[in-house]
Structures are given as C-alpha cells and as structure tokens.
Amino acid sequence: MKAAHLCLLLHVFLTASVLVHTFDPLTTTVVLGIGATLGRTIYNYLHESCDPKWITFNATGLQADLERKMFGQHIASRIILKAVTGFMSNDNPKKPLVLSLHGWTGTGKNFVSELIANNIYKEGMDSSFVHVFTSELHFPHAKQFDTYKSQLQQWIKGNVSNCGRSMFIFDEMDKMHPGLIDSIKPYLDYYDKLDGVSYRKAIFIFLSNAGGENIVQTALDFWKAGRGREEIELKDLEALLSLSVFNNKQSGLWHTSLIDKNLVDFFVPFLPLEYGHVVQCAMAEMNARELPPNLKVAKQVAKDLVYFPKAERVFSVKGCKTIESKLNYYT
Known part of the structure; x- marks a missing residue:
C-alpha cells in the first residue's frame, strides 16, 4: 500500500512537471506550486524527519x-x-x-x-x-x-x-x-x-x-x-x-x-550469564538466521565456552559475546 501511494505521488509529480511547459504563465504558476508541494511530500515520505511518523514509542x-x-x-x-x-x-x-x-x-x-x-x-x-x-x-x-x-x-x-x-x-x-x-x-x-x-x-x-x-x-x-x-x-x-x-x-x-x-x-x-542462558542465545541466533532450531548444536556451542569458577563452571566468562562466530563453526 505504501509503495502504491509513493508511485501515485511520483506519477502526479512528473505529470505536473510536464504540464509546466504546456500552459500559460498563470496556469504554470499554479502547477509549479502543486509540484513543489508534491516534491516536499515525496521528500518527507522518503527521508527521516523528527516527527511521529519516524519516532513513535512502542x-x-x-x-x-x-x-x-x-x-x-x-x-x-x-x-x-x-x-x-x-x-x-x-x-x-x-x-x-x-x-x-x-x-x-x-x-x-x-x-x-x-x-x-x-x-x-x-x-x-x-x-x-x-x-x-x-x-x-x-x-x-x-x-x-x-x-x-x-x-x-x-x-x-x-x-x-x-x-x-x-x-x-x-x-x-x-x-x-x-x-x-x-x-x-x-x-x-x-x-x-x-x-x-x-x-x-x-x-x-x-x-x-x-x-x-x-x-x-x-x-x-x-x-x-x-x-x-x-x-x-x-x-x-x-x-x-x-x-x-x-x-x-x-x-x-x-x-x-x-x-x-x-x-x-x-x-x-547486568548479571553474568549461566550455561542455560548461553543455550538460549544460541537458539535465538539460529532463529535470527532463519535456521532450523537445533538444541543439540546450541548445547554444544554453550558447552565449549569458558566458565567460572573453574571447577563448578557456573558463569560464562564472555557471556554470549562469541556465540555468533562459534555458531558458524557448528552449522
């Protein structure tokens, strides 16, 4: 719908530009005014501005x-x-x-x-x-x-x-x-x-x-x-x-x-992340890449990270920082 609206605006704008060369000076002035207004409308449609069309909190x-x-x-x-x-x-x-x-x-x-x-x-x-x-x-x-x-x-x-x-x-x-x-x-x-x-x-x-x-x-x-x-x-x-x-x-x-x-x-x-959170990060990254969810791969990625304390392996040293690159290795 938005694309159709934009195409219509462009069509009218181009038509107005052609008509400038067709009519007498008075009519030309009116057409130029319409063209300028349409030009500003198209510009605002395409270019970000500081108004609710571009800035609205969700x-x-x-x-x-x-x-x-x-x-x-x-x-x-x-x-x-x-x-x-x-x-x-x-x-x-x-x-x-x-x-x-x-x-x-x-x-x-x-x-x-x-x-x-x-x-x-x-x-x-x-x-x-x-x-x-x-x-x-x-x-x-x-x-x-x-x-x-x-x-x-x-x-x-x-x-x-x-x-x-x-x-x-x-x-x-x-x-x-x-x-x-x-x-x-x-x-x-x-x-x-x-x-x-x-x-x-x-x-x-x-x-x-x-x-x-x-x-x-x-x-x-x-x-x-x-x-x-x-x-x-x-x-x-x-x-x-x-x-x-x-x-x-x-x-x-x-x-x-x-x-x-x-x-x-x-x-x-921001608390240090645990193994389960890293698995969730890996699954979310797969989803973002539109890959089939693979819990086995996610667990393997999470398992290979470094955790502390060293013996208990509770918290991930780098959180989910390297998940994206490590997932490339396993997929």
Missing part, C-alpha cells in the same frame, strides 16, 4: 523484545522497561533520561540499547537521531582532552537542536578519559533550556564494564548460599555499583558530577 514491542530476546537479566529488563516507558509517556519530562548500564562483556548492554532504539525510532539503530560514541574511536588521545570536551558539547547541542528526541549511546565508558563526560553535565540537568535548546526529551545511555566485578561477586555469593539468581534485587547492587564506579579511576565516571549530583536515573546491573 511500549508493547519493547516489553515483548525484553521477554523474548533478553536472557538472564530480570533486573535490567524490569528497570529498562519501566524507565523508558515512563519517560517516553511523559510529554514534559523534567530532565533527560540517563541510564548507566554495567556488567561484563557479552551480558547484553549493547543489545538492550539496540532494543530501545528499535522501539522508538522507525529506523532503529540506523536512525539519524541515534548517535553512538565509542571511547577508543572518538576520544583516543588524552592530549586532546580539551578538544574532545568542546566537540562533544557541540555534537550534543547540534543534534538535540535538530531533534529533541535524540538518543546518545556512550560505549566503553570504562575506557573514557575521566572528567570528559562532565563536559555535558549541564545537558543532563534539570534545566528548561540552555541557550534556547531544551534537552529534556533526549536519552543518554552509558555502557561500561566498570563495576562488573561487584555484580559478579554478588551473583557468586547468592549462588554459594544456594539462592536463585531471580532473588537478586536492584537494592542488592545499585548503591554498591554507583559507589564502585564513582571511585574507580579506570572508569569514565570516576568522581563525575553526574553521580555526585544524582543525574544518573538508574545504574542498571
């Missing part, structure tokens, strides 16, 4: 994605669903949404960022309103610290000026130069506008391995005590997590005013 879709595609992260899934749904349902938030996701590699931090984007933006992670910064790529040299601060401020301001519903994802926060992220602190605060720009509808997501040791230790303590991982609650980790990240000199959030001024809305812990 709360049901996010919930379904978290339930079906996120494995072993009951705390993270619950927090993210409530935080994002509450924020996107508010037409006049007091500040941007700021989420800090923590955990070892392969536990789902990048993946859940993708799920959030997919359920807000029609183009998902390919949206021109989703911006990803990677520390080692965008901020590699300590000597250029001041330059990075200025550039980061300009990037954030420019993109939010273009679309208030922008999303900024900062990957590898544990490798970011301490103090750099503080350069955007005013944009995350409770200001109505700064230099005529409102940042209140933007979303900022920080991804970091920092604090992962504390999360792992808590999961181990529960396991050793014979308690299920589902018994772990946010209160068991959030205060410990924010404190460890704040005091970690290897973290981009070290002594940051974002924590000191309580501008991070949620510190979201």
